[in-house]
Amino acid sequence: MSQNASAENSPPKLRPNDTGGIDPNSIADLVEWFLNYDERIARMRHANTEELFQWKQKDDEANGVGIYPFENAEARFAIGVFQALQENNSEPLLGLWLNDVLAALHESRETKREITEANDLDKDIEKSSIEKASLLTTNSERRLYLTSSWLEALCTAEARVLGWIYQEMYGKPFTPQ
Numbered sequence: 001m002s003q004n005a006s007a008e009n010s011p012p013k014l015r016p017n018d019t020g021g022i023d024p025n026s027i028a029d030l031v032e033w034f035l036n037y038d039e040r041i042a043r044m045r046h047a048n049t050e051e052l053f054q055w056k057q058k059d060d061e062a063n064g065v066g067i068y069p070f071e072n073a074e075a076r077f078a079i080g081v082f083q084a085l086q087e088n089n090s091e092p093l094l095g096l097w098l099n100d101v102l103a104a105l106h107e108s109r110e111t112k113r114e115i116t117e118a119n120d121l122d123k124d125i126e127k128s129s130i131e132k133a134s135l136l137t138t139n140s141e142r143r144l145y146l147t148s149s150w151l152e153a154l155c156t157a158e159a160r161v162l163g164w165i166y167q168e169m170y171g172k173p174f175t176p177q
Contacts, residue, residue, distance in 0.1 A: 014168050031078050041157045044077045048128045052150040091170050105155035112148040
């Protein structure tokens with residue numbers, strides 16, 4: 001296997017900066033690698049995920065929730081990774097954050113599954129999440145389903161990248177508590 005092919009098959013290493021932290025460019029390189037080579041993270045670039053993200057932005061704004069006008073789902077994800085690392089700059093803090101992300105992922109996945117099964121939303125798997133939500137009878141159930149769908153995509157991507165970074169920074173895999 002050539003050196004180029006080998007480099008494509010594994011994420012780039014994090015590089016330290018002058019102050020002992022992580023070079024932000026190496027985080028960006030890592031996020032880009034995962035977006036290009038990890039199927040679950042690449043979903044942040046998928047049309048369905050983008051549609052969910054745009055819906056969530058509009059829904060939050062319409063319901064008085066303050067939003068930051070991210071360009072797209074991919075940008076929201078990438079900036080979230082940077083913010084999580086900045087605010088959780090020690091092993092215990094990053095571990096707590098990852099536990100919270102995994103809890104949100106579990107809850108959103110379970111909520112989405114329950115609504116999907118109760119309403120037989122997967123009978124046409126080609127439909128987008130927005131199209132499936134239109135089959136639901138109440139606005140609150142539509143909002144819950146779409147929010148859960150968005151959070152499942154976002155938390156899956158964040159957990160995978162932050163879990164990798166945790167392992168690289170602390171020399172051991174993250175173990176949920």
